[in-house]
Amino acid sequence: MRELIEYIAKALVDNPDDVAVSEVEGEVTSVIELRVAKSDLGKVIGKEGRTARAMRTLLTAASTKIKKRAVLEIIE
8 A cells, every 4th residue: 555655646746755655554444644845745635635535545445455444644
């Protein structure tokens, strides 16, 4: 899951070297934290949060296949 979010985020931003993704795993749920440069934050969130919502939808679909739950947090 971490690799999926990292791949999508690096494709969206101007500074792909500043993309940092960490994963905190629990028994059932894993929390994926995404950090990007301040100047790229708007690109990751998108207009009215559409890009972030799409990333969360893809993450949910991918995590359902492995019978887990994943939550995406975009950290400033």
